Amino acid sequence: MGDPLAALWGKSAGKAGGRANLLLQHLLDTAAVAELIWDHYLAPWTRRTLDDIAGQGEGRRFFAWLCGIHDFGKACPAFQHLDAAGAALVRRAGLVWNERVVERHRWRHDRAGGFLLRRQLTAAGWSEANIDWVWPLVAGHHGLFPTLGETRPRRALEQLSGRGPEWEKARRALLEAFTTALGFSGVTAAEPEQVPTRAVQLQLSGFVVMADWIASDQAHFVGVDSLAHVSMPGARERAEAAWKRLGLRGGWGELAAPDADAFQRRFGDDPRPSQTMVVDVAARMEAPGLLVVEAPMGEGKTKAALLAAEVLAARWGMDGVFVGMPTQATCDPMFANVRSWVEAIDPPLASQVALLHGKRMFNRRWRDLLEDGGTSPDDRFTGVAEDEFGLEDPFGVTSGSADPQAGPERRAPAQWFLGSKRGLLSPFVVGTIDQLLFAATRTKHVMLRMAGLAGKVVVLDEVHAADVYMSQFLMEGLRWLGQAGVPVVLLSATLPPAQRRELLAAYLAGAGSREDARPPEAATVPEPDGYPNVTAVWSTGTGVGHVVESSRSWRSDLQVAVEVLAEPPDDAADAPDAPSPGDEQVAALLRERLADGGCALVIRNTVARAQRTFEALHAEFGDEVRLLHGRLCAADRAVRTEECLRLLGPPDPEGPDRPHRLIVVATQIAEQSFDVDADLLVTDLAPMDLLLQRIGRTHRHAGVRRRGRVGEPRVVVTGFAPRDGAPPWFPRAAEGIYGRYLLLRTAALVCSGAGGSWSIPGQVPALVADVYEADRRVVPDAWVKAEREAYDDWAARQRARAESAEPFLLSRVGEHARPTLEGLHRGGSRDGVSEEQHRAMVRDGDRSVEVVLVRRDDRGYRTLSGRALGVHGDVSRDVIDDVLGGTVRLPAVLTEEAEQALAPLEGWRDHPWLRHSRALVLDASGAARIGDHVVRYDRLLGLVHTSPRRHGAGRP
Template identity: 30%
Template sequence: MSLWAKKEEKNGIFFWLPLMVHLKDTMDVSRWLFEHWLSDSQRELCRKGLKGMGNREAVTPDLASDLASFLGGIHDLGKATPAFQTKKGFSNSKTLDDELKEKLERAGLSGISTVNLRYAGCSPHSLAGEYLLKKFGIGDDIGSIIGGHHGKPVDSLRDILNQSEYEANYFQSNDLRSSVRALWLAAQKETFEWALRENGFSDKDDLPKIPEPVQVIYEGLIIMADWIASNSDYFPLINIDREITENPENRLRMGISKWAGDTPLQTDSYPGKDQLFIDRFGFAPREFQKAVYETTESIRKPGIMILEAPMGEGKTEAALAVTELMMTKTGCSGLFFGLPTQATSNGMFSRIEEWLGSLAKYHDAFQSLRLSHGKAALNEDMNRLRKHADQVNTDGSHDENVYINEWFSGRKKAMLDDFVVGTVDGFLLLALKQKHLALRHLGFSKKVVIVDEVHAYDAYMQQYLEEAIRWMGVYGVPVILVSATLPPEKREAFIETYLRGTGMKKSDMRFPEVSANSYPLITYTDGQNVLVKDDFREGENKEIHIRKLDNDDLLETVSNLLAEGGVVGIVVNTVKRAQEIGKKCKDRFGSNTVEILHSSYIAADRVRKESDLINEIGKNGKRPEMKIVIGTQVIEQSLDIDFDVMVSDLCPVDLLLQRAGRLHRHDIDRPEKLKEPVLYVMGTNQEFKFARGSEMVYGKYFLIRTQHFLPDTIRVPSDIPVLIQEVYGDEDLKLDGSLKEKYEEAKRKQQIEIEEKKSKAQQFKIDHPNPNKTLIGWLREMDISETEETAAAQVRDIQETIEVIAVKKTGNGYGTFKDNVDVSGRISETRISKDLAGQTIRIPGHIIRKQGISHEIKWLEDYNRKSLSEWQKEPWLKGELGIIFDEDGTFDLNGTELKYDNEYGLREVKEVIDEKI
């Protein structure tokens, strides 16, 4: 009781927390989290995973809960060492340090006040705890959990064994006969044996063996418990003169009551399909949605499900219905919904809020929800929900069923929340070696996972996606993948990797035959069986006529198409091309008729543009008499807008079909000339000479194959799977001479690029789950990204870019581009600084690469110190980089002249290069 774990000085008063009190706090919190916060599925995973019980079965049946408690009780064993006990406090006076050493002296540890441990820093307390456990004969499964409880397990067994060189750090003396050494050893062993006894283990041989995936869950749990128990608002420190806490029996109850906002939603029932869809979404289910519900209801052991259906079939609602059924069937207690972009995540957040509100009300629950991406703090829907946390009535009830739990704020804790909507990066990061990765695994292992638009992820991202799916397989977490359509080999790869996670060998897998024109399609697993649902009644097809269009004929064609009015969508492959075509269209048809949309707009401007488009040409929009919308790939990503006619650059067929999904999307009245859906395709070339920008973005191989198989008419939906299989299949094209050579060269380049992407992804990707391994080396050579966005760049293979806040010179100060009001003297106002924080834009990679990202960041940091130093005092702006465009919207970035306006977005004035989105 003389060893300390925490110390603090407040207003000249000294506080501390004895090590044994902190261990007891963490032990109690660990048990509480295991029994009340983990999902039923997680508890079952832990219980089934543990091996070797000694004589424990006679003591208590709940070995897994006792193990969680035991780990909490020994997590800081390494603090019972001279190396830790002589550590100076970060912000307290020397007097507090000296008083705590005096306690140790009086307890018999003579000489601790004056000992000088030259290599104390070589034995951090997490590693020290692992080393002591090894000396006590504890296996590396438990040892690596303790060694990794500060976020990173050791890289190799040698790191532990080498601690024998620093014996003085552990026992104050290298003399084996020293009485003080014996006292340290006795204290350490007694602490360890106390934790055993408190949790019903008679000796170390009663401790079970833990497979690696379960080690990850326990490590995440112990990190979380330690963070809660270390919060002095929940578990207060005590005055230096005292050695025990007040009301120790109430300490856990008081601490948990301050921390916990809600308990996990464990469902034991769900409504019938008609009632579920009416209650949750306000309409009766369509045929596809009924089939998804009935298929899920028939599954005994849910695993992975892939939903493929045309746009407009209600795949999102179907996936949410599946989630509700799977939560009940598996014991999961939450949801992660991952989407391609921040914009699509923002759009989905309000839909999930409504669904969760209905779900929570059905189960008489109160549930937290979180939006998770780099700009989530600026989302108004999420900020509105923050207020619900305080809306508790006098009878303990709540006016709303959904709220924001602030404890789960921050990149390391966000995925621990029960219901999370975010960019797909949140899921991909499960496979990236990063500090505190176990927390992300802890959060995901309790949720059903939905990943939307899985067709949009390239070979690099697929490596992380498949690894994350494999770990979900080992955890028994249901995964729902949603797409308009997938190439057969991608579909099979997702199923295979999930089943491998469950421990199944590929040789034992049996994939059912699926016809090339089976569509819609539900592919799913029930235990180790792979099944499909493809017997859908053939619905009405929409015929889309395909017409090749020369770039030079674009303006004349658009002019003819709009002779009677209408809405034209032009989707191109690069930002530069969108800006160039936008300029020509504005010159010819007038600025008010033309709208440009791409990724190089200030974030707030892009959100406004997307919102305006939905209000004009969305499902219930007030359609203008004539409109031309020119955009890049952002148009194909979940924007519910409707064009009367579409023009697209040539791109891979699945993406071309996604773009076509915005053509005649809804049943509305259209100009007579545009009654039939027509898709004009630009950029085809019989010599296979495609635009440089298109080849940079998509590669030549799939452009060739798409061009080759593109028919004059596409029947949607029946032709979709056939086209996908043709383009992504391995049937060789019948070509002669130079065309054959160009095709073969493109094929070789494509294969090389895929292999390079796979190889590159291995750099920071975690290994496959292995029940026979420990956490030692799990995060060896990990990624050290300090922000969520830089980590996301790792799993997306994004070219190096720099995000800045863009403001415009206004009078003697600066303001935003939207209103030209000088706000430079008002940034201390939260509303102003928060608004500025939303004015972000990315400097394109080709500009950054000119002098290198490090050089450009240094230049921007110097610029900010001179021009925007006041930002570092404001919470919303601290750490951000800003640039001030002049009154004309230009800025000289280290020799590169940039221009920005609300019409065209960001562009390079002197030299513009095609830039991949």
């Protein structure tokens, strides 16, 4: 009979570089990695929080203990019998089991760990409160938090955990040896002094997973099968070598507070009054909290938010930022801006900025940064593989690790951070807001996402764009961030007052650890009385602290003339090939208004309307018309967007002259983060906040020379038909998108304002409030009945959509005040969820898929632009941009049939970027059939969808 610690194994020889790794060694390896995470990665705020939890300045040691103990559940027959060679050694050490029983009944080692560790900690005298929060971190380290009942197997517990006193003695020896190796006098001494909040527990759980995944990499941690060679110093040497080779690091560390000239140095401009206000308010906050910035389009909110984030990081010890944008398209320019900002603070840190969205591989700058670092493009960590025991092994395919000294200096975050589910762990991240919303879902490994937000400042732009469904995830995320003490900055130009109040209440509910959705204290925060404005709130422990300030805008209000162009009712208005009197009216209007030249922006609410309007205008104005919408392929959309920004962007003495006449027809993609300046805006009716966003694209920049009849700012609102003595007519598609209630109230204000003007931006808050505050009477008497009916329908739909989000939220209703993570995933976990499925989960839109358009002729496949791919579609390095440029999103109605019918080309199946891409093969005419539907790609119109309802069996 031998020492059980010399026999209990943690990694089999096949998963530890050819030699088994003893369990004690793996626990020590993980603890050593955790020490490096503490030293080189955790934010000062997080370290201080852990010091408070552990007490006596023992945060580092306790953190290492917490990470290392994760695999304690492997010390039982249920796990030890899984490898024949390892099992034989364990048996010889005197630890036996009934082979027939343990083979028939499975007990996962993560759940076993939670169950067995409870016994040991109880015996060591730990308090029930501390045991209750620690065991779920062990039981949940493979991504899902079970209930206590789920940790106990239904049958054969005695055989699975080890019959007889030998097994309990071995586990006690293992725990004692591990604990004392870290420097504690014993297990009792390792008990922390405080119970952390549930949000901090979730973040700590993510760091446990991080440490485990690094220490499980057999490329760096080759097995140690002799107890004589097991030691904490040896584990530290292994961990330091692995950390160096992986090139891991954190962000700022202790950041110095920006001085009075910081804004000019960061951005090359002097701050505007509103920007100074935002930064000053951030400096006056007494604790990490929520900062809501409301300012006009073009005011410079993002720059103000970044410097405010710098202030908050310096004051509270935050180590990086996450900047969340509304769309992938808006992420890409923001990525460049954030890199420049970080570089202005500390040049080497610019390499630590990550771009995080599902199509980042399309961003050439991101790919260049990866390739310049000597790394194969994008994610080698394509997923989490299954090991031989059916449990997750993040390195089941390849570790993807490389010595950073072996090639060119890396200009992007460490490759390890680019793996599946790890993107938010990068020190600085620019991504879609979805990345934050994902962190509020009850999905597997959600703890990694929350750990990625620990110690960061979170900045979210265009938060008004979150509808009622998305808002459930946003508010859930704010609750957890508030409880974790993560500072958040929210930006909007057109935020409805009720939405602001909900966002403040959600953060404060978390910060105050209250169960109710809206703490009474939130009602004490006053409404801002000016515009631009900023509202800051934080928890004082006994109540709510707040600062509410307003300032003047950097430029005087524009008097934007309001005009209505009634569109003749037409229920076929959204068919792409239907003739439209409305388009003829728009053409006549532009013919008259642009007779002396000028640049107009025409915004339609659907792609079909935009395509049809473009055809009508192109027939008259020819090449002076551009079309921009979401069903252009990636290459065409990028080229057209860049051209519009170049021709209609801020005045540039060295740039091209402003066109004599130009008409841009676009969809809602022109509403936000689209820095163009039109002389005239013609737009379909939309809810007031979105209508004002569109107005923000006209007369936007100073110093632009306006011609003749478009010298004064004017918005022409169409896409509806006012009627005498009755509510207006709206196209069916507009009602489907926005709902009749908001359209009625907006139409009332547009009609009452027609012939006059709106003072923009000064009047923006009042106009938005008039539409969204239901107690404000805005519609004519003749519309009241229709408005009441529309409101009832709208309110019912809002409730239904909010309720439909509940099954996916991280916390169930009524469970926000639970003290631990026990059962967090009960009844709602989502495993193996793809980026597209995650997006559908948090956005509530009809699911849609992206496809890559290719052409096929008698010589094989070609890219959409005509470059040859060969008979199997094989992709070489010099043609990949052309292939990716053919990516386009299909209409949602085609999703189900496209998912069933479309697949990668044969030559794509081993390509890292294309192996999951669906190819849509076009014939010589540019058309393809998907089920009964026909689509074609037109170089002017983009993707055109022909409904089978209009063409029988789908013939064009």
